[in-house]
Amino acid sequence: xxxxxxxxKESLQGYNxxxxxxxxxxxxxxxxxxxxxxxNESIAPREILSEGLKYHIDNNKPLTEHVYRxxxxxxxxxxxxxxxxxxxGILDIKNQDDLEILTETQLGxxxxxxxxxxxxxxxxxxxxxxxxxxxKKTPPIGKPKRGGSKKFYVYVKDKGKVKKxxxxxxxxxxxxxxxxRRKAFAARHKCGTGEPRTSARYWSCRVGRYAKQLGLGNxxxxxx
Numbered sequence: 001x002x003x004x005x006x007x008x009k010e011s012l013q014g015y016n017x018x019x020x021x022x023x024x025x026x027x028x029x030x031x032x033x034x035x036x037x038x039x040n041e042s043i044a045p046r047e048i049l050s051e052g053l054k055y056h057i058d059n060n061k062p063l064t065e066h067v068y069r070x071x072x073x074x075x076x077x078x079x080x081x082x083x084x085x086x087x088x089g090i091l092d093i094k095n096q097d098d099l100e101i102l103t104e105t106q107l108g109x110x111x112x113x114x115x116x117x118x119x120x121x122x123x124x125x126x127x128x129x130x131x132x133x134x135x136k137k138t139p140p141i142g143k144p145k146r147g148g149s150k151k152f153y154v155y156v157k158d159k160g161k162v163k164k165x166x167x168x169x170x171x172x173x174x175x176x177x178x179x180x181r182r183k184a185f186a187a188r189h190k191c192g193t194g195e196p197r198t199s200a201r202y203w204s205c206r207v208g209r210y211a212k213q214l215g216l217g218n219x220x221x222x223x224x
Contacts, residue, residue, distance in 0.1 A: 021028070028049060029082030030127045033094065034094055035094060036060045036061055037056060037092065037094075038057070039090065040089060040092060041090070042088060043089060044085075044090045051079060052077075052147075052150055053085075062095035063078070063079065063102075065103070066078070071119075076108045076119055076122075077109075082102060082108075105121040105218075106120040106121050107120065141162070143155070143216060144207070148164070148166045148213060150166040150167055150169065152207070154167075165198060165199070166200065167207075168207065177217065185205075186205065192205070
């Protein structure tokens with residue numbers, strides 16, 4: 001349930017950045033690509049879209065810059081609508097963060113937890129998460145922390161089992177505030193080339209998405 005939790009949290013915050021993420025991953029250079037979902041009008045007409053989805057398309061906004069308040073019914077409906085249309089080939093998703101949420105999470109869907117209907121892969125208040133983790137008696141999944149054998153560690157699900165992944169050189173500083181270092185790191189580690197979530201490379205490349213949680217500054221959506 002905690003898959004891509006911090007990426008989702010960034011979508012709740014609306015990515016209030018003046019500059020949009022760029023193709024190189026440094027999140028600093030100007031990028032005028034189409035970041036919004038693209039409707040394949042040869043398959044379906046524009047009339048089938050909700051007003052919220054039309055707004056994102058018309059204003060070139062990725063779904064992670066959500067038009068609706070996080071946690072509202074419209075918020076969940078829009079994610080569910082986009083996932084359904086994407087799975088049918090009606091929408092083409094260009095933004096990598098949108099794509100990860102639509103394909104690797106169930107945000108926008110609901111399930112039952114202790115007899116209550118709850119939103120899946122939605123970030124609850126931190127206190128609620130900690131209480132839920134205590135009840136489950138399992139470590140929090142997808143929540144990087146400082147410490148361990150390396151600089152950071154995170155628990156992930158691997159074929160139904162919980163696996164601890166350590167990443168980051170203990171003696172090295174995390175200099176992602178430097179655009180050149182970010183770009184060089186992303187290129188050197190080939191970030192975004194299909195590394196599995198169970199690998200240290202996956203989490204090292206995406207450490208910026210958990211920066212605030214790790215005490216490293218503000219979160220950002222690009223690669224390290």
